[in-house]
Each structure stands twice: as structure tokens, then as C-alpha cells.
Amino acid sequence: MPESRGEQPWVDERAGRLVRPYTVSDGRTRPTSEFNLLTMVMATGAEPAEYPGPDHCRILELARTPVSVAELAAQLRLPATVVKVLLSDLxxxxxxxxxxxxPGTPDPTDPDLLEAVLHGLRTRL
Structure with a gap:
């Protein structure tokens, strides 16, 4: 169950996130594993040998059931690049x-697909 912004220790209701994203990943910008936004992630249930950090632990909570990298980034309110670095740690x-x-899953950045989605939304609204 997602926490409200005021309940998270690293988020202030008015100021927003108190820790900068690059700090969360120890300044690293490249993951050691390959992920895209649609990669599905699931916790194995194994305990980490060492405490990985609060954002890593939040990922493990969210990944009790399969979840995409994009959804993790949205739930954590972090850039996908930072989430990919944290995921590679895990x-x-x-x-x-x-x-x-x-295989065969459409590329979510395909301009034709995005145009079709936009057309569909305009039609429904």
C-alpha cells in the first residue's frame, strides 16, 4: 500500500523529496544490469546479506508482486535511471x-503507437 507523501521519511509535504536522486544511487548513473521501462521485477523473498538502503527496501516491498520498472519509478517518485541503478544493486x-x-510487445516510445493512443483518447473525451 503506497504511503502518503507526509509519511515517507525522505519527503517533506511542502519541500518535496529531501534527498536528491543522485544521492540515492551514490552518484552512480549507469546500472550494472539491463532494464527497460517495461521490464517486470519481482522480489525473490530472500533477505539481502546487508541492509541495502531505504529506497532499495521500498522497491522490495513494492515488488512483492510483479511490477514494471516504470511503475516502480512512479511509486518511488524517482527518475527511471535512478530506479534502474537501485534495481541492479538488488x-x-x-x-x-x-x-x-x-516478444511482440509494442515499443511504448513508438511514435505511431503514441499517435494511435492520443487519437483514441481524443475520441473518448
Whole structure:
């Protein structure tokens, strides 16, 4: 169950996130594993050998059921790049598994697909 902004220790209701994203990933900008926004992530249930950090633990909570990288980024209110770095830490600790999208899954950045979605939304509204 997502926490409200005021209940999270690193978020202030008026100021927003108190810790900058690059601090969360120890200044790292490149993950050691490959992910895209549609990669599905699930916690294995194994306990990490060492305490990984509060955002890592939040990912483990959210990934009790399969969840996409994009959804994790949205729930954590972090850039996807930072979430990918955190996920690669958890993969290295063997506490999450990942699965690429099924073959034939449309590319979410395909301009034709985005145009079709926009057309559909305009039609419905």
C-alpha cells in the first residue's frame, strides 16, 4: 500500500523529496544490469546479506508482486535511471528477479503507437 507523501521519511509535504536522486544511487548513473521501462521485477523473498538502503527496501516491498520498472519509478517518485541503478544493486544481491517484456510487445516510445493512443483518447473525451 503506497504511503502518503507526509509519511515517507525522505519527503517533506511542502519541500518535496529531501534527498536528491543522485544521492540515492551514490552518484552512480549507469546500472550494472539491463532494464527497460517495461521490464517486470519481482522480489525473490530472500533477505539481502546487508541492509541495502531505504529506497532499495521500498522497491522490495513494492515488488512483492510483479511490477514494471516504470511503475516502480512512479511509486518511488524517482527518475527511471535512478530506479534502474537501485534495481541492479538488488539483482546483484539476488533478491529480485527480472523478466523482459514478452516478444511482440509494442515499443511504448513508438511514435505511431503514441499517435494511435492520443487519437483514441481524443475520441473518448
Amino acid at each position: 539483482v546483484d544481491l539476488d533478491v529480485v528477479t527480472t523478466r523482459d517484456p514478452a
